[in-house]
Amino acid sequence: MNPSTTLIYDGSFNGFLTAVFVAFDEKLNVADIQKNSECQNGLFSETETIFTHVEKAKRVWNGIRNKSHNAIANVYFAFLSETEGVELMLYTYIQKLMGTKSGKQLDYSDGIVLHISQLARKVGREKHRMEAFVRFQLTKDEIYFANIEPDFDVLPLISKHFRDRYADQQWLIYDVKRKYGIFYNLDHVEMVSLNLSDIHYNKTVKSDAFKTEEYDYQTLWNDYFKSTSIKSRINPKLHTQHVPKRYWKYLSEKKEAV
Amino acid sequence: MDFDRIREKLNILADAAKYDVSCASSGSDRTNKNQGLGNTSRMGICHSYTSDGRCISLLKILLTNHCIFDCAYCVTRKSNDVKRAAFKIQEVVDLTINFYRRNYIEGLFLSSGIFKSPDYTMERLVAVAKKLREEENFNGYIHLKSIPGASDELMYEAGLYADRLSVNIEVPTISGLKLLAPDKKHEDFTKPMLKVKNEIVRYKSERKIIRSTPKYAPAGQSTQMIVGASGETDKDIMYSATYYYRTYQMRRVYYSGYVPVADDARLPAIGSQVPMLRENRLYQTDWLLRFYGFAVNEILNNDHPNLDMDVDPKLSWALRNLHHFPVDVNSAEKQLLARIPGIGMQSVEKIIKARKFRRLNWDHLKKIGVALNRAKYFMVCDSRHWERRDLDAEKIKGMILQTSSGKFRNQYSTQLSLFN
Numbered sequence A: 001m002n003p004s005t006t007l008i009y010d011g012s013f014n015g016f017l018t019a020v021f022v023a024f025d026e027k028l029n030v031a032d033i034q035k036n037s038e039c040q041n042g043l044f045s046e047t048e049t050i051f052t053h054v055e056k057a058k059r060v061w062n063g064i065r066n067k068s069h070n071a072i073a074n075v076y077f078a079f080l081s082e083t084e085g086v087e088l089m090l091y092t093y094i095q096k097l098m099g100t101k102s103g104k105q106l107d108y109s110d111g112i113v114l115h116i117s118q119l120a121r122k123v124g125r126e127k128h129r130m131e132a133f134v135r136f137q138l139t140k141d142e143i144y145f146a147n148i149e150p151d152f153d154v155l156p157l158i159s160k161h162f163r164d165r166y167a168d169q170q171w172l173i174y175d176v177k178r179k180y181g182i183f184y185n186l187d188h189v190e191m192v193s194l195n196l197s198d199i200h201y202n203k204t205v206k207s208d209a210f211k212t213e214e215y216d217y218q219t220l221w222n223d224y225f226k227s228t229s230i231k232s233r234i235n236p237k238l239h240t241q242h243v244p245k246r247y248w249k250y251l252s253e254k255k256e257a258v
Numbered sequence B: 001m002d003f004d005r006i007r008e009k010l011n012i013l014a015d016a017a018k019y020d021v022s023c024a025s026s027g028s029d030r031t032n033k034n035q036g037l038g039n040t041s042r043m044g045i046c047h048s049y050t051s052d053g054r055c056i057s058l059l060k061i062l063l064t065n066h067c068i069f070d071c072a073y074c075v076t077r078k079s080n081d082v083k084r085a086a087f088k089i090q091e092v093v094d095l096t097i098n099f100y101r102r103n104y105i106e107g108l109f110l111s112s113g114i115f116k117s118p119d120y121t122m123e124r125l126v127a128v129a130k131k132l133r134e135e136e137n138f139n140g141y142i143h144l145k146s147i148p149g150a151s152d153e154l155m156y157e158a159g160l161y162a163d164r165l166s167v168n169i170e171v172p173t174i175s176g177l178k179l180l181a182p183d184k185k186h187e188d189f190t191k192p193m194l195k196v197k198n199e200i201v202r203y204k205s206e207r208k209i210i211r212s213t214p215k216y217a218p219a220g221q222s223t224q225m226i227v228g229a230s231g232e233t234d235k236d237i238m239y240s241a242t243y244y245y246r247t248y249q250m251r252r253v254y255y256s257g258y259v260p261v262a263d264d265a266r267l268p269a270i271g272s273q274v275p276m277l278r279e280n281r282l283y284q285t286d287w288l289l290r291f292y293g294f295a296v297n298e299i300l301n302n303d304h305p306n307l308d309m310d311v312d313p314k315l316s317w318a319l320r321n322l323h324h325f326p327v328d329v330n331s332a333e334k335q336l337l338a339r340i341p342g343i344g345m346q347s348v349e350k351i352i353k354a355r356k357f358r359r360l361n362w363d364h365l366k367k368i369g370v371a372l373n374r375a376k377y378f379m380v381c382d383s384r385h386w387e388r389r390d391l392d393a394e395k396i397k398g399m400i401l402q403t404s405s406g407k408f409r410n411q412y413s414t415q416l417s418l419f420n
Helices: A013-025 A054-067 A069-080 A086-099 A111-133 A155-165 A212-227 A236-242 A245-250 B003-017 B089-101 B118-135 B152-161 B174-180 B186-209 B234-247 B276-291 B313-320 B345-354 B362-368 B393-402
Strands: A004-009 A029-035 A046-049 A143-148 A170-175 A180-184 A189-192 B058-062 B107-111 B141-145 B164-166 B221-227 B252-257
Touching (some): A004 A013, A013 A029, A013 A054, A029 A086, A069 A086, A143 A245, A155 A180, A155 A189, A212 B003, B003 B089, B058 B089, B089 B118, B107 B118, B141 B152, B152 B186, B221 B234
Parallel strands (some): B058 B107, B107 B141
């Protein structure tokens, strides 16, 4: 029997795909695939460090996509869920996928296939929520700025949506939890990391980083939010079901509730 | 910008517009042109939710709440003593753009009270949409209200800028309309609808020949009916809804439980309860008609002019038609699966996919998400256990109600409660 191997990659998606490539290429018996920031040596396995190689990653990407467009989306979305041990599950998922003839008909009674598609579904929901719950604030240097704190690493997924929609304004969405952001400079989107002195969530104190008219519009939006609800139909349970409390501190219309 | 003035106007005019139920931003696929502002998302995005749990995806306001009509059910009617206000065109444009840039909304929903004449009002609405599209290069979602009685030329122009147009029919019966809105004629509502429908058909056929034909109201038309204001039956409501779906190719008909806003002998008194359960049952029926392949006369007819309040319309249909059941989920065709109470269209799709791999039993169906407490009386599957007793409809209904709970149950239950 082959000795089993633990693959260590750099934490990027391309790194992971390279690891998958290496595992297929060298016919490794994979014990685990781990990020280099949080790796743990196994007692009975060798470790191999993977160096990210874009060409190899691309071959894996295309290979999965040729099997099924649905599957490549599932793999990418589930990877971004950052769940512990998702890499090995994805590797098994890819193995199963490559074993099928068409890749279209996956048996959802299989535990791993079901779990990956459920993870992907969760990340997809968070992506959709972030497209809705980002609240831009206009800074003095004409940048629309927003803080977010999503459950999963969805910034790469929402970047296209915001680029297509706000093509004529500079904007910056910053993930407070993962300490990086995406910035659109009227031409393309780039990744940035900031040295934020404070996080701009709902506070009664006005920050001088923003224009004064910014707070006027926030007040108007607040007013609109209040006057559009019908008192005789009030339903707080349904409200928090749609707008979970963990997002409230970044939503300007919930300023008073927080 | 005179901030306080705008603030006051927004409060008045958003408050008056909130009784319009529709806030959909879906169904249109406008893309961002020439590095402009905005696009629309095919499935729509709800940016927030009101404290009554309805979606906020559009800036929903009236251009003005001045009105020359005196419709009894309406909060902005002529005889009502409320604060009146009106937006300037530029003010609406500024508000929309600035809200949109901050990602608060998907676009604008502009309605209006009727001042001077229907055409004069419609012209203003179109002017706002035109300014947004042509001067601000705005490609977000615009929903315009068609003003009853507006001319065909204006309706044509409105469709060129808007994604969706809607006329609220409000009162489902013509006799009710005469009673509650004596100034309005039924034809005033249907004329703009017909014009828009014909244009949509024309543009669609032209698009097949010339790809670059501009869009005309890509998200179609919708309408709204008030429920519980004029003593109409559920049959009246659903038959006229079916008529609008068929004749004017409506994308949606909305049902709005009447919220009492005025003291009027013709209407329910202020403070009476909003018929939310009835509204819910009507929407369930609407879905059965549009997605489940039911015909309206199967659910509502002269023998059953009203929907059951204690069970959903599909279950109530099934209890009246027990001779169709039990259905075998492993062999029945799609239409029949969709008629089993407790199985929704998503479950139907999953069942059809899953039964290619293996014969399904109760465990599979439970995992798929079928509501077995209702479904188990109406189906058989790959299991020796199924309902063998010869139960009559009343018995089944009683057993289902006993093993389930509903949030509206206390409204119709005959069970006395100890603590009230």
